[in-house]
Amino acid sequence: MPGYTWLKEEQTKKLYLTFDDGPIPEVTPWVLEQLAQYNAKATFFTVGDNLVKYPEVAEQALSQGHRLANHTQHHLKGWKTPLQQYLHDVAQCQQELEKLAPAAPKLFRPPYGRITSRQSAALRGTYELVMWDVLTNDYDKSLSQEKCLQQTLKHTQSGSIIVFHDSLKAKQNMMYALPRFLDHFTAAGYTFETL
Ligand SMILES: [Zn+2]
Numbered sequence: 001m002p003g004y005t006w007l008k009e010e011q012t013k014k015l016y017l018t019f020d021d022g023p024i025p026e027v028t029p030w031v032l033e034q035l036a037q038y039n040a041k042a043t044f045f046t047v048g049d050n051l052v053k054y055p056e057v058a059e060q061a062l063s064q065g066h067r068l069a070n071h072t073q074h075h076l077k078g079w080k081t082p083l084q085q086y087l088h089d090v091a092q093c094q095q096e097l098e099k100l101a102p103a104a105p106k107l108f109r110p111p112y113g114r115i116t117s118r119q120s121a122a123l124r125g126t127y128e129l130v131m132w133d134v135l136t137n138d139y140d141k142s143l144s145q146e147k148c149l150q151q152t153l154k155h156t157q158s159g160s161i162i163v164f165h166d167s168l169k170a171k172q173n174m175m176y177a178l179p180r181f182l183d184h185f186t187a188a189g190y191t192f193e194t195l
Pocket residue numbers: 020021071075110111112
């Protein structure tokens with residue numbers, strides 16, 4: 001699909017961790033602690049509603065050098081939402097983000113990774129649409145923690161954009177896989193950068 005970023009062309013050992021659906025106080029500060037231990041930077045695709053509720057958690061991520069990005073105000077399903085309503089929701093989230101980080105690049109990831117072609121055409125002028133090449137499936141409760149880790153390790157390569165979730169639903173698998181993932185790729189000489 002043209003106009004989307006799926007992975008970064010990288011010759012050097014760089015990885016791009018992303019966390020969707022936060023920030024929330026139950027999970028995001030824990031993620032920040034893990035990242036700090038490895039001097040890893042990440043990009044958080046935040047839900048605007050959570051930014052309104054927990055600005056201090058968002059501030060904490062920013063102060064530690066991470067990037068915040070747009071994941072709509074209300075985690076909308078693009079295919080169920082009329083164009084203008086969808087665009088308005090994205091703009092609302094962007095407003096919340098810009099209160100916290102006015103000069104940050106405009107990055108957008110559609111919830112569920114799905115968006116209509118009209119929505120994507122309308123957003124593309126303003127935002128870089130960031131997808132991924134490695135989905136951890138951390139939110140899938142039928143997936144064991146070890147399987148979640150192993151498939152994530154297996155599919156990651158230089159320049160990969162990896163999706164974790166800082167959400168209650170994904171917490172169990174993510175809290176198992178993330179530290180081990182960081183450990184594995186740090187030992188292999190990789191660094192973790194913001195998008
Ligand atoms: Zn999401």
